[in-house]
Amino acid sequence: MFGKTSRVGRTLQYLALAGYLIFLGFPLVWLLSTAFKPPRELVQLHPSLIPTNPTTQNFVQAFTEQELGRAALNSLQVSLASAVLTVLVAMPASYALARFRSKLGTAALGWVLLSQLFPFVLLIIPIFLILRQVGLANTHAGLVLIYVVWALPFALWMLQGFVRNIPRELEEAASVDGATRLQVLRRVVFPLLAPGIVATALFSFISAWNEFFFALVLVKTPELATLPVALARFVGIEGTARLGPLAAGSLLATLPSLIFFAFMQRRLSSGSLAGAVKG
Amino acid sequence: MTTLAERPDVTRAGRSRRPNRRSDRTAIYLLLLPSLLPILVLSVFPLLRGIYLGFTDARAGRNVDVSFTGLENYRELLGDGLFWNSFKIGLLWALGVTVLQFLLALGLALLLNQQLRFRGVARVLAVVPWAMPPVVVGILWKLVYHPDAGLLNEFFHRIGADGLRTNWLGDFSTALPAVIIVGVWAGMPQTTVVLLAGLQGVARELHEAAAVDGASAWHRFRHVTLPALTPVIVAITSLDFIWNFNSFGLVYVLTAGGPGGKTMLPMLFAYEEAFRYGNYGYAAALGNVMVVIIVALLAVYLRRRMREAN
Known part of the structure; x- marks a missing residue:
């Protein structure tokens, strides 16, 4: 952009970018992969990055057995x-x-x-x-x-x-x-x-969907708990086999915010009012 | 009928010629009231009351007498080893996260400001953690750090470094650093976006002029980019520090303060005091101390920056 960057410099820049992509991306990939893994692959001694037999079972389970449906x-x-x-x-x-x-x-x-x-x-x-x-x-x-x-x-x-x-x-x-x-x-x-x-x-x-602290303190009845609180309680009940539904529920809890960010990026730059008044 | 229908028109015509100041003012207050009232009742008042509670012996339970105790809570805090411990951890956490977050975000923002391939992917990835609820970020990293089924331990196994496998969040020595990394991951996106916006405001002509004069990339960064970016840097690092010092949900999910209090941030400590032991007054006093410390640290930081700028 500014003047010429040497070949070595460029290579270093790409290496750094790769480092960032790994740091930012791999945890996300791991969440996705855990959400789609069948129970047997979750308890495997050496888990794989990509599920060999992907399943949507965890999503079903998260919303039926674990009461995450009501929380949602x-x-x-x-x-x-x-x-x-x-x-x-x-x-x-x-x-x-x-x-x-x-x-x-x-x-x-x-x-x-x-x-x-x-x-x-x-x-x-x-x-x-x-x-x-x-x-x-x-x-x-x-x-x-x-x-x-x-x-x-x-x-x-x-x-x-x-x-x-x-x-x-x-x-x-x-x-x-x-x-x-x-x-x-x-x-x-x-x-x-x-x-x-x-x-x-x-x-x-x-901000209401993501909020945790007020929901944790102000609502005590489990049946009234919001999704973040229900997910946090779910974490308490640990055990490798339950990680699948936990990941699936977390993934679904993120969707609204992702849609919000995608929406905001487009809307805010559209400038739909620019032509209303002429110079 | 006709007179009734006509009258409003007459008054309206009169108003448009000579605006009625008083009715305008009433209208403004009527418009503002629905917003101001709830803010006053449920935000300003509770805050003032919370500050006051810090000087009382308020406890949980109905019909408990609350009496003003002055500085008693603070005397007790001074002698409370758990408080000092939590406080030290809170400072380590807030400073560690803020500094690392800033350095990494600055690097990423500089990279994203270049014409590199995969820049689009990086931009999207850099925003995703920002969109995630803190609780989900906590769960996500719990999966990464999981001793048996975690990504990190599996990675060390694959590269043949089995000796590095450990229970990251459960081990006394690794818990705090592990939690700090999560804080950096969660907060980096917002800082990156803000710094990137700042970078795009740096005048290109200055850079080109410096390049023509033979300044190296480092020199241009040090003497052109950095000075222009300073106001943005000061603003975002200050905000990051406040947010980090007051953060709760992330660490609550990750470790709940454990193991052995190694990640007991002040907010977690206050939460436990208030809602597990019911010591409202003591917890509020802790909150007051946190505000004073934040303000003091920010004042020192901002003054130093100002002096450097002059």
Whole structure:
């Protein structure tokens, strides 16, 4: 890229890249391979990298015998509720933050950064006590509430960026044409905000889906456990033969985030609003 | 009917000519309220209360009297060998992971910034660990480190180094390094992406000018790339350090603090104090100490960077 790189230099670069690929890739390959191995290959003295007789048995087993199916449904419920609620709550506020000058915007961003600094122990005990007081400890509703609050500062920041990208001229033009404020919001702002709403909902969905600490502490009934907690409990029950279903469940637990990342990469670079206002 | 239908139009017309400041302000607060209220009640308030709990003798259980004990918890912490041990481990973990993560991520970002083949594969692979839930990362590495069915021990067997086979997460001497490597693997992607974005912002003209002047690759890196990248480096390493020091799920799944407390990070220690032994006040005090230490370390780091920059 910058000037010429010598042949030796190039070789070293490729060697380094190969090192990175092995470090990053092999654990993933191992997870995939374990998920598709039949029980006999899992207890083999010297396991192979690629399963000789791949099977989908582990996936079936993970979701029937090991109650990971129910945990996945729990996670799905909690994450969907968090995503919908976060967007509903964040939408009006993000519009206000983007369209009106206010110190609250800076405060919200400041809170995002500041809240990173505090270990969850400080938050979890009072939150646990509050939820118990209002009867929401050990319920999905309580967990959803915490997830929404936890996702909100970042969601606000994200969504108000999307609102800012909608040219104010479009709104002004619509109101000059006689549209009421509500009509402007419904006909002009919401349709253009759709990508932002989807992105925010996905962000909130994923942070709820991946979350472990709050779910571990706030939900005690095993039947209500979310997927990460159920997987972590499953680890406790060790034994080589059970590694297959464990790997299969882990693999499925990763899928939503992978889809999210693939989606975000395309959406954020699409720039669908570029042509709305001409120079 | 007609008057009712017309009236809103009149007021609207009046408003658009001379904006009504007060009703605008009320509207803003109404829009902000649904977001602000939950944040205040379930985030700001619990945090303040958590900090306060650190100065009390709060314990688990209903109807337990809580009384203010001042610095008593901290006096107890000072004399608690387990706390010091966990604290030392936490610092080793956070510094080890952050430094290794940064160095490896910088190397990878520099490579990805070159026109190399397989760059696309590497870019995708570099993001995947970021997308994984921490619990899954823990499980994944448990499979790799597994004493009998693990990838690592099998690798050592295949290359004929059976002497290196060990129970990585169960052995006193290897548990912490093994866990640190997992932390690096899990956190490297995000750091790489941020550094890569930073690298792409480094002006190409500067590089070309330096190359024309005969500067070697190392010189260009040292005197052109690094200075331009410094703000990004400072930001991401600071954040990484905070995240690592406060991390919980990964090590909880990998070792749960064992063997023999060798990987008992401060967060795990606090979790056990609070939810196994019910010592809320003591656990909160530990949280307070962690915040103070993080802020102090960051202040020293940021001040040094600032001085270097001037």
